[in-house]
Amino acid sequence: MGGRGPEIVPIVQGPAKTRRFFDRxxxxxxxxxxxxxxxxxLNRVRSEIRGTRVLDVGVGTGFTTGGLPTAxxxxxxxxxxSRARYRGDLLRADFTRPPFKIGSFDTIIFAGSFYYLPDANDGARIAAGLLRPGGRVILLSPATRLLAPFVRVYGPDEYRRILEGAGLRLIRYDRLNWAACLVLAEKRVP
Ligand SMILES: C[S@@+](CC[C@H](N)C(=O)[O-])C[C@H]1O[C@@H](n2cnc3c(N)ncnc32)[C@H](O)[C@@H]1O
Structure with missing residues (x-):
């Protein structure tokens, strides 16, 4: 993408490989x-949550939103x-085929999960559809290209393009350390 040399195909991508990897x-x-x-x-992610209708995509063992009763x-x-400790509802589902109505959520969190989606543009569009106007997306993702052999790594410009292309406004991209970033976006109000 965008003059960074040949694209690396990550080892873990697509729902079948991702599911097998995490099952293991x-x-x-x-x-x-x-x-x-x-x-x-974790505190940063939690502090950015708005509203009570929260969807945690790739909830894993419940690390990020396990204590929220309405997530x-x-x-x-x-x-x-099966290892999750959770107060809210847990569901086995693929985010690319979400079993929810449009506009169902105030906040959608991808804590370590957005970059496993097969198509980031589709993922952002699905998230935008599931959010109410003004709702927000919180992404915690890898930020170093050193991880590109394993998972997809997007830079700040790519996040802007992906999110804005889906009707979301990029609020901020913060580098957390050498490896990770926090990205916040908001669904535009018509
Ligand atoms: C690195 S773990 C993060 C778990 C948890 N959010 C945390 O912060 O500890 C990524 C999780 O995303 C899940 N995942 C990846 N793609 C997904 C998709 N399309 N739909 C639902 N879950 C997905 C994986 O199965 C895995 O459990």
Missing amino acids: IAPWYDRINARIYKREW VGIDLSQEML
Whole structure:
């Protein structure tokens, strides 16, 4: 994309590979995650949530929204879901075929999941459709190209293009450290 040389095809992409990957690592996921996912990132993500109707895409073991009574967590991996500690609703579902009505959510969170979607433009469009006008998307994603052999890595300009193309306004792109970024966007009010 955009003059960065030949495109690298990541090892984990598409729903079938992603589901198999997370089904396999589910028993160790929380221990691995505790070493990567920093407490201040979690606090940042939670502090950016608006409203009560929250969808956590790729909820995994419930790390980010597990304590919220009105959140809905979806995941491809039954093995991840079966380990989740969650107060809200959990559902095995593929975000690219969401079992929800349009405009159902105030906030949609992708904490470590947006970059597994097979098509980022489609993913952003689906998220925009599920949000109410003014609703927001919170993404916690990798920011270093060193991770590109494993997962998709988008830069700030790509996030802007992807999100704005779906009718979302990029609010901010914050680099959290050498490896990760937090991206916030809002659905435009007509
Ligand atoms: C790195 S884990 C993040 C888990 C959790 N959000 C956290 O912060 O610990 C990514 C999760 O996204 C899920 N996932 C990836 N693509 C998905 C999709 N299309 N629909 C639903 N879940 C998906 C995976 O199965 C996996 O459990």
